[in-house]
Amino acid sequence: MDLDFSPEDETFREEVRTFLNDKLPPRLANKVRTGQRLSKEDMEEWHAILHERGWLANHWPEEWGGTGWSVMQRFIFELETAIAHAPRVVPFGTSMLAPVLIKYGSEEQCRHYLPRILDGTDWWCQGYSEPGAGSDLASLKTQAVREGDHYIVNGQKTWTTLGQHADWIFCLVRTSNEGKRQEGISFLLIDMKTPGIEVRPIKLLDGDAEVNEVFFTDVKVPVENLVGEENKGWTYAKYLLTYERTNIAGVGASIAMFERLKEVANTTYRNGKPLSEDPLYAARLAKLEIDLENMKTTNLRVLDAAGAGHAPVAESSMLKIRGTEIRQEMNDLMRRAAGRYAQPFIDEALDEGYNGEPVGPEWAAPVAGQYFNNRKLSIFGGSNEVQREIITKAVLEL
Amino acid sequence: MDFSIGEDRQMLVDSLSRYFADKADWKVREAAIASEAGFDRDVWNGMAELGVLGALFGEDAGGFGGSPFDIGVVFKEAGRALSTGPFLATLMAGKVLEAAGDADTLEGVISGEKILTFANDPAVSADGRPVDATTAAKSGDGWALTGQKGVVDYLGSADLIVVTAEMDGSTASFLVERGASGASTRDYPLIDGGSAGELTLSNTPAKLISDDAGAIDAAIAAGLVATSWEAVGVMEVLRDSTLDYLKTRKQFGIPIGKFQALQHRMATLALEIEQAWSAAINAAAYFDKDTATRDRYCSAAKFSIGQVGRLAAEEAIQMHGGIGMTWELPLSHYAKRMTMLGHVLGDDDLHLSRFIELSKAA
Numbered sequence: 001m002d003l004d005f006s007p008e009d010e011t012f013r014e015e016v017r018t019f020l021n022d023k024l025p026p027r028l029a030n031k032v033r034t035g036q037r038l039s040k041e042d043m044e045e046w047h048a049i050l051h052e053r054g055w056l057a058n059h060w061p062e063e064w065g066g067t068g069w070s071v072m073q074r075f076i077f078e079l080e081t082a083i084a085h086a087p088r089v090v091p092f093g094t095s096m097l098a099p100v101l102i103k104y105g106s107e108e109q110c111r112h113y114l115p116r117i118l119d120g121t122d123w124w125c126q127g128y129s130e131p132g133a134g135s136d137l138a139s140l141k142t143q144a145v146r147e148g149d150h151y152i153v154n155g156q157k158t159w160t161t162l163g164q165h166a167d168w169i170f171c172l173v174r175t176s177n178e179g180k181r182q183e184g185i186s187f188l189l190i191d192m193k194t195p196g197i198e199v200r201p202i203k204l205l206d207g208d209a210e211v212n213e214v215f216f217t218d219v220k221v222p223v224e225n226l227v228g229e230e231n232k233g234w235t236y237a238k239y240l241l242t243y244e245r246t247n248i249a250g251v252g253a254s255i256a257m258f259e260r261l262k263e264v265a266n267t268t269y270r271n272g273k274p275l276s277e278d279p280l281y282a283a284r285l286a287k288l289e290i291d292l293e294n295m296k297t298t299n300l301r302v303l304d305a306a307g308a309g310h311a312p313v314a315e316s317s318m319l320k321i322r323g324t325e326i327r328q329e330m331n332d333l334m335r336r337a338a339g340r341y342a343q344p345f346i347d348e349a350l351d352e353g354y355n356g357e358p359v360g361p362e363w364a365a366p367v368a369g370q371y372f373n374n375r376k377l378s379i380f381g382g383s384n385e386v387q388r389e390i391i392t393k394a395v396l397e398l
Numbered sequence: 399m400d401f402s403i404g405e406d407r408q409m410l411v412d413s414l415s416r417y418f419a420d421k422a423d424w425k426v427r428e429a430a431i432a433s434e435a436g437f438d439r440d441v442w443n444g445m446a447e448l449g450v451l452g453a454l455f456g457e458d459a460g461g462f463g464g465s466p467f468d469i470g471v472v473f474k475e476a477g478r479a480l481s482t483g484p485f486l487a488t489l490m491a492g493k494v495l496e497a498a499g500d501a502d503t504l505e506g507v508i509s510g511e512k513i514l515t516f517a518n519d520p521a522v523s524a525d526g527r528p529v530d531a532t533t534a535a536k537s538g539d540g541w542a543l544t545g546q547k548g549v550v551d552y553l554g555s556a557d558l559i560v561v562t563a564e565m566d567g568s569t570a571s572f573l574v575e576r577g578a579s580g581a582s583t584r585d586y587p588l589i590d591g592g593s594a595g596e597l598t599l600s601n602t603p604a605k606l607i608s609d610d611a612g613a614i615d616a617a618i619a620a621g622l623v624a625t626s627w628e629a630v631g632v633m634e635v636l637r638d639s640t641l642d643y644l645k646t647r648k649q650f651g652i653p654i655g656k657f658q659a660l661q662h663r664m665a666t667l668a669l670e671i672e673q674a675w676s677a678a679i680n681a682a683a684y685f686d687k688d689t690a691t692r693d694r695y696c697s698a699a700k701f702s703i704g705q706v707g708r709l710a711a712e713e714a715i716q717m718h719g720g721i722g723m724t725w726e727l728p729l730s731h732y733a734k735r736m737t738m739l740g741h742v743l744g745d746d747d748l749h750l751s752r753f754i755e756l757s758k759a760a
Contacts, residue, residue, distance in 0.1 A: 001400060001402070001404075001679060001683060002399060002400045002683070003399060003679070003683040003684075005399060009399075072399065276758075282754050283750060283754070286750055286754045287701075287750065289753075289757070290677070290702060290750075290753065291673065293677075293680060293695075293698060294676040294698070295673065295676070297676035297677075297679055298672050298673060298675075300399060300401075301401050301672075301679075304399060304400075304401045305401075315672075318668070318669045321669060322669060322673065385662065387665075388662045388665040391668060391669070392661040392662070392664070395668060396661070396664055396665065397645075398641075398644055398645065398656070398660075
């Protein structure tokens with residue numbers, strides 16, 4: 001056994017670091033590091049920089065613009081970009097729609113949509129959840145009825161992240177009410193400019209509106225926008241559950257955040273000494289660090305097995321659960337560190353160019369909001385309870 | 399990066415696992431833990447013949463392994479088989495001898511001829527305070543030790559004892575022979591199987607092994623790696639037996655594994671055991687870095703197996719229900735061993751504190 005990266009992987013890591021050093025705009029890194037809001041332009045800027053280097057869709061097949069990287073190289077890339085505080089690549093086009101198109105879409109669809117994802121022409125959003133279909137996704141009701149060359153779509157999607165910026169939405173829609181619920185679902189691509197679509201922001205508990213409701217009223221969608229076969233959409237949606245989830249633990253993001261947490265603990269004083277020397281706080285911090293170190297190795301073991309051809313279904317679920325728990329615990333420790341200065345709620349302080357005096361410690365403004373916002377981590381992408389169901393079925397075979 | 403244990407180690411694991419299955423089944427264990435020695439000497443000697451003890455030490459010391467992963471795989475198998483015997487004492491005392499280049503003494507131990515133990519922790523007296531540290535004084539050409547050591551593994555069977563004692567303001571290691579003058583012992587069985595004893599030394603003649611306190615720390619670190627891997631072996635059995643039980647035990651007309659309350663707890667337990675396994679791997683993988691790094695990962699591992707081990711033991715008993723409480727069910731002995739391993743070489747609280755201290759220095 002040996003936990004070191006191979007010399008080739010170390011060389012690759014240097015290449016990534018050099019790239020980040022040269023190309024990651026310090027302005028963006030600082031916004032990510034300090035928890036300021038990212039604008040659409042910020043996200044597009046980083047998207048374009050990665051695209052220029054050919055690393056945006058690094059997990060795609062090379063023929064479509066991928067890199068041919070190994071799972072370990074992809075992990076290293078995620079790790080290093082997160083540690084450098086690069087913005088996260090908006091995943092909806094590159095990581096969620098594209099793999100489905102490549103696997104199940106037509107050649108024509110791939111030729112049309114994939115280059116537009118790469119160059120940023122189309123901003124995609126995801127139309128999966130509905131008000132009555134959360135963890136029980138197969139109960140979705142948004143209906144698509146075939147009329148000649150079109151589907152007529154009626155219904156409502158919700159929790160559509162960054163839908164306010166989107167040009168297109170990929171949707172799971174009901175095309176049949178016969179047989180099993182899962183067998184009447186289709187995967188449809190819909191232009192957000194089509195008449196009959198309305199996007200309404202949902203304000204979340206932290207005051208931000210990153211998610212939306214999307215309403216469909218008699219929306220006409222050309223039949224060529226169907227991906228794969230009618231009524232096979234559930235298979236395509238499930239495919240994403242096994243695709244590219246080896247980095248689901250967010251180890252890089254957690255390492256970056258832990259470094260910041262340690263800085264805060266060392267420079268924040270309580271009862272005359274740094275928080276890092278308070279025995280109870282230090283114990284919380286140490287438990288978190290040990291859990292994170294363990295998870296990093298667990299993640300590498302999963303990657304190692306994936307590299308050898310083992311599809312990590314249950315393992316991905318374990319990584320999702322523990323990865324999100326660790327991040328939530330970090331958010332909790334950050335807000336504790338702020339003491340009462342977690343409370344002041346100055347919305348503008350989270351925007352770029354805010355010149356006001358900080359209230360309390362300069363890092364304190366976003367921490368409570370981040371804590372509240374990241375309660376989502378254990379809910380989305382299959383709630384942690386759904387992940388336990390997957391582990392139950394897949395490894396425990398109960 | 400490589401997570402395979404390697405061909406040679408796999409062969410060792412396979413032969414050890416076969417050996418335990420053939421020669422040390424549950425009946426043998428029951429007889430062993432009921433005996434005064436607390437382990438089966440024939441099983442122990444057979445293991446020595448297989449080369450299991452040699453795997454714990456390097457070639458210069460007469461072994462053929464000695465790396466943290468060699469140690470780890472042996473202890474993980476011993477954990478899976480819940481084997482009793484002076485594994486840990488042999489490892490730690492042997493590592494002290496190995497560091498001092500004393501291959502002669504080790505030869506008899508590796509062959510199984512001599513039983514070796516390690517007397518490091520001071521005894522605790524009835525008032526709850528540890529007794530004064532054992533001290534070494536010059537005596538003629540050699541040394542004489544005075545003091546009391548507590549819970550010394552398999553003391554009653556030991557031919558040789560590596561004793562730590564204060565000498566000129568630092569800790570040194572000494573070798574004491576069975577029946578040496580002024581040495582007395584009080585032996586007792588352990589709740590998780592095996593035996594130990596209290597050792598009293600009064601001006602007892604001893605041979606100086608080494609005045610290198612670092613060698614003692616390194617031996618304890620090897621003990622922490624071993625204990626962590628052993629714990630993972632025990633946990634795996636707890637997990638797998640509990641899983642089997644969930645599939646076969648019926649209540650309300652269906653296997654209890656169909657109840658979500660138990661499914662999710664089992665999923666959590668499986669996840670935690672993966673994390674503990676990663677911690678044990680880390681402890682072995684970072685063993686040969688600087689001592690601060692080594693000790694930091696050893697403490698992280700001992701903390702992790704302390705936490706997860708308790709969960710595994712308690713959940714295994716709870717999910718088994720009443721039958722999990724019985725002596726008759728092997729699982730209950732695994733649960734006891736798992737819990738008691740938490741007490742060996744410092745518990746999770748102690749190692750969390752140590753991890754915090756070591757992290758400050760880093």
